[in-house]
Amino acid sequence: MLLRHTTKEVKEREGLTINPAKTCQPIGAMYAALGVHGCLPHSHGSQGCCSYHRSTLTRHYKEPVMAATSSFTEGASVFGGQANLLAAIETIFSVYDPDIIAVHSTCLSETIGDDLQQITRKARDDGKIPEGKHVIFASTPSFIGSHVTGYANMVAGIADQFAVSTGSKKNQINIIAGWMEPSDMREIKRLSKELGVNIVLFPDTSDVLDAPQTGTHVFYPKGGTTVAELQSTGDSLSSLALGSISAEPAAIALEKKCKVPFETLDMPIGLRATDRFIMALSKAGNVTVPDEITADRGRLVDVIADMEQYLYGKRVALFGDPDQIIPLTEFLLDLNMKPVHIVSGTPGQRFEKQMRQILDERSPETKFKNGIGADMFLLHQWMKNEPVDLLIGNTYGKYMARDEDVPFIRFGFPILDRIGHSYFPSVGYSGGLRLVEKILTAILDRQDRDALEEKFELVM
């Protein structure tokens, strides 16, 4: 047993988190900033934060992840980090020449009270920001929220600090990407194009964190939302925020600053969430849905219908980030599966509310929990008490899956031990098909493994 100390008996814990189902805000801010073209994320704190975040993102994407740090030492912690950040800005623009530096704070700089707005203003006043270049920021103390809210804060910061309302509307819709893979962002763009709606998608890590091997390291890869696009978001007809936790804050910021109305949707994971996305986007863009999208949808329904017997009633435990696992839970129910245990480390009442909406009618007995105490240790204990047929979650799930001998699907962040997530989308109908394929493969492989010889099936 890998997790040999995990007991079946569940005891209430108040002080100790074991095997968290979340990490801290700054890494989310770093990821979000990578979705802006020509942007260098900057971690205002100790070197360790930046190193850890870069390492984790690198392991997930198997791609270069560039970011700088204010390299706090004890002096900075005592006297404040302004000098470090000013020095960093100077060094960065001269050595790495980004269009934008996106600074996020850490628990350290927040605890000592560094004011990023004030410091960046000073940097500008001191002439440390070259003409046409930008320094933006987001407050992301590690002791609040999670990596998901850190992402949300940086995306909101991007919206707030770039969007300009010129007074004349543009025929375009903002799509604010919740925390999703580059492949997902690429698919959102493809779908929008197929639908015939002009969009500005931000952030957009496609062509950044899925860059080709070319023999050259391109420090600022070709992807990412451009400054011009970001500025234009203030003139867009409306915004669609894909994810109430990770994307909505940016939509609110845009509404506040530029009066761009918004609608918040689930991330388009699974059939119905994609339906809602397509409906909302076609409505926002005033277009009819082309047959090819309807056909793609029909292919997904077709596979679900054809393979329903293998999905029916299968018990699933899942953990991950709220904007992903909320629509995934709905999708599992549409697959006639049974999500039985769900945890998400990210705090917030939206999770509970949305889960209730999905589960109350169709699966009121499902156990779910988020925020403090909603860790993988708890999930594992639940699994020991009420076993499941399938576990879905990030790479750390593999330890539970092996101990409990449960088929396991990698989904979410981080995925450190397999490739594919950054190249093949999970969103949209095609993403739904991929999820169904993965689920079926997991279930059928297990059936094949465990079948008695006389029950080993040729056709399934």
Place this chain on the structure above:
Amino acid sequence: MLLRHTTKEVKEREGLTINPAKTCQPIGAMYAALGVHGCLPHSHGSQGCCSYHRSTLTRHYKEPVMAATSSFTEGASVFGGQANLLAAIETIFSVYDPDIIAVHSTCLSETIGDDLQQITRKARDDGKIPEGKHVIFASTPSFIGSHVTGYANMVAGIADQFAVSTGSKKNQINIIAGWMEPSDMREIKRLSKELGVNIVLFPDTSDVLDAPQTGTHVFYPKGGTTVAELQSTGDSLSSLALGSISAEPAAIALEKKCKVPFETLDMPIGLRATDRFIMALSKAGNVTVPDEITADRGRLVDVIADMEQYLYGKRVALFGDPDQIIPLTEFLLDLNMKPVHIVSGTPGQRFEKQMRQILDERSPETKFKNGIGADMFLLHQWMKNEPVDLLIGNTYGKYMARDEDVPFIRFGFPILDRIGHSYFPSVGYSGGLRLVEKILTAILDRQDRDALEEKFELVM
């Protein structure tokens, strides 16, 4: 042991085929005909043939497969099948109203000597073929070749019987699809569009054998190459035949009939075969390759580079159809893997020649065999003598994989127990990425399964 009677010792066999790595011609002809819009395949033989072919194709695609039969009884076998076929043509046009009936022969009708050309001519002369409708045919006796050559014969028949040379060239390239999945054909079209080359792809089973669930059964789904497109192939600038066994005969037929020059390529499976396809198509269409295709290629190379350590030296056994496993073998070598045993039931010297070209330099010790005697029983025996790390082949491989406890990837025809093949392409760079993902998943899942607890890896 599922295959408990399979001995390690290899004995030469002359009479007995055990667990074949092929099936018979007519099913290939049926599959090819489904790739023509409005076409009903017709099996000129006993009912059993048609029933078996429809069943096998249905199990592979989990889709309706419509085809009719001449329903031979003893009388027809004695007196010839002309009456049956004429009756069938009449019934079919009145009941099922296709644009085209594509007749293929069977061992039965071939043995008794039915002449399809003569019978279809008689049908036309007798007024049994309505105005504007077509009856085409191919000779596909089961005792020659394999399902692959049956496919090739029907595709050649389609080319030969539809193509018209009007004397004025059209700015388009024919792409003759070797036996591939609807998903592959869709990807070929997508790539050609991205490349900016006008093509006529035939046959084309996309939107036929991957039809959406709509609540209605569409007898002739929207996909398939149209008659007009097929007729225009005679005016195309050139043809690219994707597969020397399954596609080249149609290219030769077009050259013979309409003087359309052709080039034969491997099916674009894997990096280099796709390179050659892109090069050939860009040359034929006189276009430059857009950056997005180069980037897709770069992403595939990137993943190979990043994950090379898991691929390196892994020993692979594979079986399947020549036009697929030839480029797959090349791809495995490019992945730095070691194809060690290869069988293909389809006879013909092209296989040996092409395999030699690929293997002689990089892996001269690889065992391969095709045609009579190249069955899965032999492959299994080879595996018992020299074990492998991975088996690749159609669903029937699962029995060997389980017995030998070898990871298994489903690839080829038929795949009866999983979904995905018809929706996600194996061709092109994205298809290569999918293959690499599958290979890595198989290898890494096995590593995870077998790892000692202290060697169980978080990051891979």
Place this chain on the structure above:
Amino acid sequence: MEANTHFPDPSQVREELIQRYPTKVAKKRAKSIIVNDPQIIPEVQANVRTVPGIITQRGCSYAGCKGVVLGPTRDIVNIVHGPIGCSFYAWMTRRNQTRPESLEDANFIPYCFSTDMQEENIVFGGEKKLKQAIQEAYDLFHPKSIAIFSTCPVGLIGDDVHAASREMKEKLGDCNVFGFSCEGYRGVSQSAGHHIANNGVFKHMVGRDNTPSEGKFKLNLLGEYNIGGDAFEIERIFEKAGLTLISSFSGNSTVKQLENSHMADLNVIQCHRSINYMGDMMETKYGIPWMKVSFVGAESSAKSLRKIAEYFGDEELKAKVEAVIAEEMPKVKAIIDEILPRTKGKTAMLFVGGSRAHHYQDLFTELGMTTVAAGYEFAHRDDYEGREVLPNIKIDADSKNIEELKVVADPELYNPRKTEAELEALKEKGLEINGYEGMMKQMTKKSLVVDDLSHYESEKLIEIYKPDIFCAGIKEKYVVQKMGVPLKQLHSYDYGGPYTGFEGAVNFYKDIDRMVNNPVWKLIKAPWEKAGNGAALEATYVTQ
């Protein structure tokens, strides 16, 4: 029970089914599309040639002989003599399960053997290659028995598989080699192949081993092919009831069992169509009566057990059978009670095989569902109307070449298990010995009976009746499902089962419940396809 009255007039339906056919075809098909009346049992045209060009469910003689009857045998090396396809397509595709007692016992089911005939064998004859193949199979596997199956060209080119088999049998000495002339063109469907298979097994296997068996109540189970483990469940019940199964024909069977099967005292027949020949021949030659049973459905299983007990006439056995039923039934009832509210009132159609379309109606009845239309793929009139029509059936040109074995009482082994008087007494108790009443008696008035349903007719029927479930085979499955109607495969069971006996009934109930109540059928239309787009509202209910 009357079929639900909101259904269209079945005779109008019949008109609609045939109106698109050419006149001759329509005329012919009309005779196979019958409005049922269980009181009078109208005649159904069956076991006739399918019109060429019609998209039929049917297969061929080879499929019936090799695929259905011999396929499930575990320790015979079944070599298909012909081009590769026929053997390939019958390779494990029928899910005949088998359970050898140990790893040392033979099990050839996962293997596909073929002579893979090439053009030269067609031109110059394939006997030599066949004999070579037999020799190689013997050298590799040393089986007790090797069976040869002829595919279409074999008969045409004149290969004598029987002579070749005899020669090799003699040469090998300890291996029983025999052939079947089951070329695909024989007869009009699989049915011809069943008959050929019955003949071959009877001639070459039954009666070879006269070793007496232990057991007080010895019977054979005929026409049970252990698809999805059906035979396992029946075996379980037999064992529990104290019945000794000598041999199955042919699910989970062995050569030894088949060769010893004439030592049983009763043949019970599950699939009448495919194996009734064997029952008759064993009755004639050995004096073993046969009795139609059905272990499909919990009630039918109970009834069949009681019939068997009654046959043996032993009070202890009867008590044991009642005890078994009393133990099994409550579990079944509990599931029924849970599921019935969700299935009651729904409708089914069954078009499959030569027996299943009849017996699976019992399971639907147990679920409160009505069978509105049914028919067989390859049955004969007796399977529809009952064996009493046998003397009136005209054998047409397509079937008359199928050999009828001349069977007589065995001078040594004939031993009538029941006297005429005993049989009479049993009949008076309601036991139909050597009889079968067919499907139609059980179906409601005005329900539709269609033999050899065509694809065209199936689509029409679905359009008109909109059944909640349709039962057929793999070729029909996705067509029907594309129309939004779940299809239950009754050949392969959709890779589920077993469906026989008590446990099987529970499996079936659950599967049908899952299928007819699956939410996926409500997901078919995209919100933007729904009228007035009022659905857009519904589609956004999870947003905030």
Place this chain on the structure above:
Amino acid sequence: MEANTHFPDPSQVREELIQRYPTKVAKKRAKSIIVNDPQIIPEVQANVRTVPGIITQRGCSYAGCKGVVLGPTRDIVNIVHGPIGCSFYAWMTRRNQTRPESLEDANFIPYCFSTDMQEENIVFGGEKKLKQAIQEAYDLFHPKSIAIFSTCPVGLIGDDVHAASREMKEKLGDCNVFGFSCEGYRGVSQSAGHHIANNGVFKHMVGRDNTPSEGKFKLNLLGEYNIGGDAFEIERIFEKAGLTLISSFSGNSTVKQLENSHMADLNVIQCHRSINYMGDMMETKYGIPWMKVSFVGAESSAKSLRKIAEYFGDEELKAKVEAVIAEEMPKVKAIIDEILPRTKGKTAMLFVGGSRAHHYQDLFTELGMTTVAAGYEFAHRDDYEGREVLPNIKIDADSKNIEELKVVADPELYNPRKTEAELEALKEKGLEINGYEGMMKQMTKKSLVVDDLSHYESEKLIEIYKPDIFCAGIKEKYVVQKMGVPLKQLHSYDYGGPYTGFEGAVNFYKDIDRMVNNPVWKLIKAPWEKAGNGAALEATYVTQ
């Protein structure tokens, strides 16, 4: 050995590396970029603050303390006091392998423990939550020991983890609880954390258990963290040679071993940077000499074994060590002979850690490869220039707050294992006791030494030198590979290993061979990207 002469003038390279920096930065960086001369050993600026904004490889003090030194301990519950991230990122990411003797033995390595501090804990203090967490950990797991690691805000808000630990240790009674003030901002890199960890382990663990151990030749292995199973291989070799390993610091170690480690008679140090404090402190307090060894490389392993045998001065041991070497070496040589022709003449760069950049050069040397540039991520001048420079190192403001423990000889346990005379004699035999000569003596003249290499410098170096392989960490891996140069991770070993000892050397040779000769690097350019499209020809060679 001279570096290959076709390389650019290293001092020009140095100019190129710094020319883009702002003047002050350039001036600072220039002192850390040194052209080597093994004869004179120029001074390398090291262990100084990284310029803010520079993209550095370095991490923080917490990473050095929890991640590096304490992370590999198996049966301590290591609770990170702070917001969730720090604990999350150090969760199994360093591949410290461990092998408990049975399923009953504790193994907390796959667990991540955190107090997950929230805003209220920052505002009102987190000690209460910390004590609650300790209590909960104790109640759930009953560990022998609980260690607390402070993250950045902890020191700033004034949580006293030491007081809290003492209080809980007393309360729990049978659990040793102690804390580390390893906040991320302390020092300039992980190095500060190593020192803090050394102090804590020395204070709270070493010397708690005076049970004498069996074994004639007892030693501790310091600075070996069992990444990829390195310690397992060294353990294998020790056991084979008859050496008794009392404790590792800290790969595959247990509380019991660490607490008993002062009973050993020799400390051998693998990673000088992270653990030399421990060697010195144990020498002072217990009289155990330490000796620098390296088990990276087959020759180094042999040499280190001989040094240990020489230290113990036992002839039998020496003979046994020679026997082990004689047995192991041929297998290594055979592989080298096979691989060398494919690796000889190739070049490597190593920028990693505080020890590996030095020792892995040996493995490359064994492969016939030249190290053209190398440097550490967080080392001190002594790791470059040798411990003789220690007295001359100026401690700057960033490091002077790292506690230096005042250690004196233990009144009871101090026991010098060797007399001054014996030590002198050993030195004369070439054994450097309590010494380390550093990396630069071993490197070629004109090779480049760069401390705390920045991202910018690494890209420049690669552009200029085009090395065949680059060794660094995960953050650098894909950057370098995007440039078409394979990168070998020397922290995580790319999830391979072990690389120590004889078997490890073979593993490394094979991996490097695979990497530098991988055909994938030839596939980077698409045929249409190749000049003149002559490549199109090549690309079609398989077509017919």
